[in-house]
Amino acid sequence: MKKLFPKKQRPNKKLLLAGAGHAHIGLLRRLARKRLDTLQEVEVSVITEHPQTIYSGMLPGWMASHYKRSEISIDIAALCRRAGVTLIQRPIIAVDADTQTVITVKNAKDAKDERFDYELLSLNTGADTDMTWLNTDGLVNEDLIDKDLADKNLKNTVIPVRPIFNFVEQWQQILKQAEQVSDYKVAVVGAGAAATELVMAAQFALQQINPSHQAYLVCGEQLLSGFDAGFRSRVIKQLQRRNIEIIYERAKGLAGGKLATSKQTLAADATIAATGVMGSAWAAQTNLETVDKGFIAVNDKQQSTSHDNVFAVGDVASRVDREMAHSGVHAVFGGKVEADNLLAYLVGDKLKSYRPKNRTLYLLACGDKYAIGSWGNFSAQGCWIWYLKRYIDKRFVNAK
Numbered sequence: 001m002k003k004l005f006p007k008k009q010r011p012n013k014k015l016l017l018a019g020a021g022h023a024h025i026g027l028l029r030r031l032a033r034k035r036l037d038t039l040q041e042v043e044v045s046v047i048t049e050h051p052q053t054i055y056s057g058m059l060p061g062w063m064a065s066h067y068k069r070s071e072i073s074i075d076i077a078a079l080c081r082r083a084g085v086t087l088i089q090r091p092i093i094a095v096d097a098d099t100q101t102v103i104t105v106k107n108a109k110d111a112k113d114e115r116f117d118y119e120l121l122s123l124n125t126g127a128d129t130d131m132t133w134l135n136t137d138g139l140v141n142e143d144l145i146d147k148d149l150a151d152k153n154l155k156n157t158v159i160p161v162r163p164i165f166n167f168v169e170q171w172q173q174i175l176k177q178a179e180q181v182s183d184y185k186v187a188v189v190g191a192g193a194a195a196t197e198l199v200m201a202a203q204f205a206l207q208q209i210n211p212s213h214q215a216y217l218v219c220g221e222q223l224l225s226g227f228d229a230g231f232r233s234r235v236i237k238q239l240q241r242r243n244i245e246i247i248y249e250r251a252k253g254l255a256g257g258k259l260a261t262s263k264q265t266l267a268a269d270a271t272i273a274a275t276g277v278m279g280s281a282w283a284a285q286t287n288l289e290t291v292d293k294g295f296i297a298v299n300d301k302q303q304s305t306s307h308d309n310v311f312a313v314g315d316v317a318s319r320v321d322r323e324m325a326h327s328g329v330h331a332v333f334g335g336k337v338e339a340d341n342l343l344a345y346l347v348g349d350k351l352k353s354y355r356p357k358n359r360t361l362y363l364l365a366c367g368d369k370y371a372i373g374s375w376g377n378f379s380a381q382g383c384w385i386w387y388l389k390r391y392i393d394k395r396f397v398n399a400k
């Protein structure tokens with residue numbers, strides 16, 4: 001591993017927190033409660049695109065109208081003020097780790113870049129939806145992903161669930177369109193827990209507008225692979241109970257309001273993709289070591305394998321020493337260890353390893369106020385699980 005700074009020479013002046021994901025929210029809350037001695041001489045800044053972070057765990061509940069948008073948002077600007085940290089509201093477009101610079105633009109339409117230097121960088125910018133499955137003759141993938149919110153023609157675009165900020169805007173467009181017609185169809189593409197939650201939330205919301213509206217799931221060969229069989233079977237039963245068709249075929253592309261799978265074309269007024277994650281766009285513009293689909297390569301200390309004054313945690317990173325799913329749970333628990341390591345690095349102390357627990361609690365909302373829970377091989381379902389999920393989610397969003 002390249003050693004940029006021998007222990008004695010380690011500078012300790014500028015700590016830059018890139019992105020306001022789960023881990024940085026945890027660190028900012030810690031700073032808001034108590035200013036840490038280690039950071040007395042350190043200028044701490046956060047660079048993030050939006051002044052709020054939308055909590056993904058409550059997104060399906062918001063789609064189903066159980067929550068207002070303000071209830072699922074964490075106010076990063078207010079948190080930075082409480083923590084005594086500077087907020088730089090900009091999208092990051094590149095990171096030059098050799099010159100220790102983060103490159104941003106004022107907004108997506110402004111070509112002029114602005115650079116921020118650092119001595120120590122922490123990356124927690126999440127990931128993008130993996131859209132590599134989208135492959136249509138004569139059309140470039142880019143044409144099918146609606147990045148421009150002015151384009152209201154949802155029929156010919158695939159809406160990725162990430163970035164969540166854009167998705168939230170586009171879900172509102174979907175509801176508006178569904179209010180104007182009968183028989184509106186939403187396809188959700190994906191096979192993980194997020195896709196199943198989204199399709200059940202979509203079905204619930206659409207049927208409140210008109211019972212003939214339909215959401216359906218296109219999931220490839222297997223749904224919820226990696227989950228316990230009992231949990232999977234509970235989820236499939238709930239999808240069936242809600243009349244959600246599960247199509248075990250691979251989606252390939254979209255044209256003229258038709259979603260093409262490996263075997264057929266399906267009508268879709270709107271198509272949502274929750275097809276796993278890939279590295280964010282800025283990660284294609286960095287000299288940090290990356291792995292797989294553009295994730296920042298980190299060791300067990302959540303430290304970059306190429307530049308030891310850079311740490312990364314949550315969906316933006318991939319561990320090189322072990323398999324670890326990209327999930328909010330690891331962003332939160334890995335984030336606590338990563339924050340300790342940032343502080344330890346500043347004073348030259350020993351860094352800790354993040355060792356994830358073997359079992360994690362997963363609570364999957366079913367659209368209405370009903371949920372399924374899984375803990376290792378144990379699973380259960382009911383309204384009480386939805387209320388338990390609500391309690392845990394609200395506690396995270398509202399924590400001080």
Ligand SMILES: Cc1cc2nc3c(=O)[nH]c(=O)nc-3n(C[C@H](O)[C@H](O)[C@H](O)COP(=O)(O)OP(=O)(O)OC[C@H]3O[C@@H](n4cnc5c(N)ncnc54)[C@H](O)[C@@H]3O)c2cc1C
Nearest residue numbers: 019020021022049056091092125126314315327328329331
């Ligand atoms: C519908 C849904 C439900 C889910 N439910 C669960 C669940 O119940 N449990 C679970 O463990 N996981 C769940 N997940 C997965 C979970 O959302 C992610 O793993 C988690 O959000 C990753 O957290 P993070 O801290 O890495 O990044 P994020 O929470 O994605 O935060 C990234 C932050 O960086 C900012 N940012 C991004 N790009 C830039 C940029 N270029 N410049 C500046 N700022 C930027 C964003 O605005 C945001 O503030 C769910 C996902 C979805 C889609």
